[in-house]
Amino acid sequence: MLGRKSVNALNHLEIGQCDVVALAEQFGTPLYVFDEEEIVGAMREYREAFAQHYPSFHVAYAGKAFLCGAMCRLVAQEGLWLDVVSGGEYFVARGSGFPWNRLIFHGNNKTDEERALALREGVGRWVVDGFEELECLLEESKQYVHGKLPVLLRVTPGVDPHTHAYITTGRVESKFGFPLVEGIAEKAFLLAASSPYLDVRGVHCHIGSQIRTLDPFLKAVDILLEFMDALRRNHGLLLEELDLGGGLGVPYLDGEKGDFPSIRSYVEALTGKVREKCLSLSYPLPVLFVEPGRSIVNTAGSTVYRVGFVKEIPGVKKYVAVNGGMTDNPRPVLYGARYQALLGNRVEGGEKETVAIVGKCCESGDVLIPEIELPRVKRGDILVVEGTGAYNYSMASNYNLIPRPGVVFVRNGTARLVVRPESLSDLLRKDVIPEEGAG
Ligand SMILES: Cc1ncc(COP(=O)(O)O)c(C=O)c1O
Structure with missing residues (x-):
């Protein structure tokens, strides 16, 4: 596990003492979640180290x-x-x-x-x-x-x-x-x-x-x-x-x-x-x-997804598709960047399996994690990709007209929405649609 996350009595992942399953329900998914204390901690570490030297x-x-x-x-x-x-x-x-x-x-x-x-x-x-x-x-x-x-x-x-x-x-x-x-x-x-x-x-x-x-x-x-x-x-x-x-x-x-x-x-x-x-x-x-x-x-940020369809190609591979992908995290496609993930609603225990985590975009390259061992995953599970704080939200796109996720800051058990998720109507907001018949 990266950063200061923990696992609660329900076997759910907590970030900034907030249960990620509850965050997913309250704010929807995908969702970028940042541990505010971790961000502040890193800023202070820089300033204190400089001040000392x-x-x-x-x-x-x-x-x-x-x-x-x-x-x-x-x-x-x-x-x-x-x-x-x-x-x-x-x-x-x-x-x-x-x-x-x-x-x-x-x-x-x-x-x-x-x-x-x-x-x-x-x-x-x-x-x-x-x-x-x-x-x-x-x-x-x-x-x-x-x-x-x-x-x-x-x-x-x-x-x-x-x-x-x-x-x-x-x-x-x-x-x-x-x-x-x-x-x-x-x-x-x-x-x-x-x-x-x-x-x-x-x-x-x-x-x-x-x-x-x-x-x-x-x-x-x-x-x-x-x-x-x-x-x-x-x-x-x-x-x-x-x-x-x-x-x-x-x-x-x-x-x-x-x-x-x-x-x-x-x-x-x-x-x-x-x-x-x-x-x-x-x-x-x-x-x-x-x-x-x-x-x-980077370490302060995680992306919380909902698992959608799971597809097994017998003897070849099992794909777990999440409700985001290269639109909210283009780094695997851009740089071959590697990530790790956890099941937010069943962090520990249970039978493990090796799967590929893929997104929902129309690109075969839309693979967030090519191979990872996780407890057996099913539709509706919460998947948390770690270390997505840097160059994810800032590089996100609307490819396939997928709305960009919102951002939540968590600290001491309290969550605050700092960027609201895009809605479907946001996708039409900037369009200039010709009058019918005007071509
Ligand atoms: C001029 C400049 N400063 C700072 C940074 C931040 O780099 P990093 O996120 O690796 O610390 C960049 C990143 O590209 C940059 O171009």
Whole structure:
């Protein structure tokens, strides 16, 4: 079992001391359930570890992992910053009262409208991703409402984080950032620093996601601080901030629990490396930023499904179909991601069988778990897939016009709906239907 779940006297699974069978009845299925204390616990672990090891830092939660108004509130309450990557995320953050000056605004293709919105309302840091964006900003930042626009420039340090190719972002060929090679990033910094309207604060990098070892992060620190030092020595440009992005991996299976560094050891290693490198370069300690997403929300989240039809192909396979699938969790199809599950209404005991958990979409690839041993499953059972907090709700779609599930936060035996489930009528809400006969 992942996280802090338990089993009650009815042999039902509990999350945040709420019985998942009762949650399924109250809120319907599929349903994303988040243990609020677990989210808050991870946020505090980051902040406390930094506070113990480093003088000046900011932890920015990466909203792309999972974002809604209630999550923005939690992030704000816990004193974190928030990384947003689109006008939509920016709008949701501001609409739920998140302070503009703690927003980090990302994106490799910020549209005219998105740039105008952020310049009109404000950002804590703007992460510049390429030359064309920088050219636009040299002009547009004159209009920035809060004085000089505080920017970080994203660079690709050329580090391979040994994770899935789709979530590798720090290599030279990446679509993100300025490559450090051939003086490209250097040229970008000099151009930005020449503007009277930009306040060039520092360097940003994000090398990838679901990273299992600390080594790639430490390599990135080495490379980035050497780059910052070269800017100082060669051009007198002293950058005061270093943003190392997110990327710390988490276990998705019980068997992987020992394979990932803890938040604490990640922070210790990172801050230790920054101190050591700064000392060797005589570079003043920069303000450090990190942008964790997955390691804050993934384990806290589970998806609660109702089992529908069970189909056995004798001697071949038994399929257990749930009332969701790749629409609420595209990661198995996208990355071959692996998950584990439990029967929420009969967690322990009984005869076991090996089954495949599939969704209801019209794709043969719509397989949530290709092989898992569970107590004998039947229609009407409650199936809980664990570790779905990150990149599930935020990546969900309406494929096959399946409504997206709602989200519930649970804590100390109390559940609160934070995103209502989509209804069938929501599916027609945006349609413009021609009058009959008008074609
Ligand atoms: C710029 C940036 N920061 C932070 C993150 C969060 O990464 P993770 O969820 O792996 O911590 C991402 C994820 O893609 C990202 O692109």
